[in-house]
Amino acid sequence: MPQPLRTSTAFTVGLTAAVLVGVVLLHPSSQMESVRRLIGLGQERRLPAPTILDRGGTFTFASTQPGSDDPVGWDPCSPVTYAVNPAGMPEGARPMLDRAVARISAATGLAFEDDGDTDRRPFTGTLVPLGGGRPVVIGWGDADEYPGLTGSVAGLGGAAAEEGAQGRRYYVTGGIVLDVEVFTTANVQQRPRVLEAILVHELAHVVGLGHVAEPMELMFVDNSGQVELGPGDREGLARLGSVPCG
Known part of the structure; x- marks a missing residue:
């Protein structure tokens, strides 16, 4: 009789342990995420974190954590998924966009994933649309559709955040709209570096940088x-790419 009792007890202990492991691995709460990280089971970055150096220069964050100077950023353990609306896209703009995305990825250590073409229009607000509004949509438009594209404004970019694990806010969606009167096939051919810089500027907004008053930074409000x-752009982008995983 004792032997079956010991076997039953061992089975019960093993089953309980398996259930506990399952709870730790699968439970979605931020508390369990903390436990997973403590035991080495948490998410890992897709790309190495950038090196943060005191490069000088000027930078600002578009948004900070409530009651803190820490920036709101994208979760570095998840990809920043984006899609392109090709309506109005000039010839030769897609390789330029790919280069701009690669530059921001290198500066932040954030992994970007191309979700292909979409017919959705870019969204550049600060509130997450109903339904989540993912991925980031990049497209072309005019001032009739996007009143912010007036005067010398060649593009608009931004991101929207929501609360993630451990009470931190993370960007989860965003968008970029580029002025069709600036992004023409002729300008892509004749001014490729300038147009690519506009794309990098707007992508920097999407990952969390704000404007600055220093003309030597790409995030200068009136860049011409x-x-x-x-140096400030790079410092800010490195800090945005170094936030904790969500």
């Missing part, structure tokens, strides 16, 4: 010639 990321 800077085509490379400045």
Whole structure:
């Protein structure tokens, strides 16, 4: 009689342990995510974190955590998925867009995933649309559809955040709209570096940088010639790519 009792007890203990492991692995709560990270089972970054150096320069964040100076950023353990609406896209713009995405990815350590073409229109607000509004949509438009594209404004970009694990806010969607009067086939051919810089500027907004008053930074509010990321741009982007995983 004792032997069956020991076998039954061992089976019960094993079953209980299996259930506990299942709870730790699968439970979606932020508390269980913390436990998973403590035991080495949490998410991992898709790309290495960027090196944060005191490069000088000027940068600002588009949004910070409530009650903190820490920036709101994208979850570095998940890809930033984006789709392109090709309506109005000039010839030769797609390779330029790919290069701009690669530059922002390298500066932040965020992985971008191309979700292909879409017929959805870009959304550049700060509130997450009903239904989640993913992925980031990049497209072309005019001032009639997007009143912000007036005067010398060549593009609009932004992202919307929601609360994730451990109470941190993370960007989950966003969009970029580019002015069809600026992004023409002729300008793509004649001014490729300038147009690519506009794309990098708007993508930097999407990942969380704000405007600055320093003309040597690409995020200068009235940029009219800077085509490379400045020291403050790079510092801000590195910090945005180094937020904790969600």
